Amino acid sequence: MKRELITTKDGSKTLLINGLEETYHSKHGALQEAIHVFVENGLKLINSYEINILELGFGTGLNVLVTIDEYLKKSRDNKINYFGVEKYPIFLEEALELVYSELFSNDFVKDLSLKIHELDWEIQNELTSDFFLTKLKKDFFDLKTTELPPIDLVYFDCFGARVQPDLWEMELLEIVASKMRSGGLLTTYSSKGSVRRNLMELGFEVEKKQGPPGKREMMIAWKK
């Protein structure tokens, strides 16, 4: 599948899969969407000292960048272990074209925008003394047999159900739920009714939230 670079409405860039017309982030603003869905309605709602984050899928790395940028803004004394799962990593040339370094004022985060794509897979990389990134190159369904610490926060950022319907069905949601600790939070840009019902059936308490620009609603779900 060929990917093409596009500029979204807030000026930040993302990738589009040619033919499928599916983008890695919202055409209405990639950066705004990443902050709204994953920081405002994710990271900021978790109070634990040690936060284990699981992202499906890692893609352009924008979600880890907004996460560490937010983390560094606070004089936090907590620790983050971030696990990014991705079967089809982007190429370094694509990461270069995305110029995510331009989106951040923090020089450390600017540097990470490329570096995160050069890091080895399957090992824990120390980004700061308290922020660790482990990239897992695998299919989402292989999470079933992947050892992870109890997950506090899931960034469910799969391509939409229009193009990958199986990723929004019970089988994968059940695998993801089994990796989460009780009281953990799943956040997603989706507000699809069938996904909400699946999550409720799995014992989540689901809340509708205002969506990012260009989208009326999104969902967060607390695992009971």
Ligand SMILES: C[S@@+](CC[C@H](N)C(=O)[O-])C[C@H]1O[C@@H](n2cnc3c(N)ncnc32)[C@H](O)[C@@H]1O
């Ligand atoms: C919406 S994009 C993720 C955007 C990403 N969070 C970011 O910040 O750029 C969905 C990602 O899921 C990956 N993906 C699709 N099917 C997958 C599968 N079965 N297993 C693992 N990764 C998959 C895609 O390659 C893509 O990077």
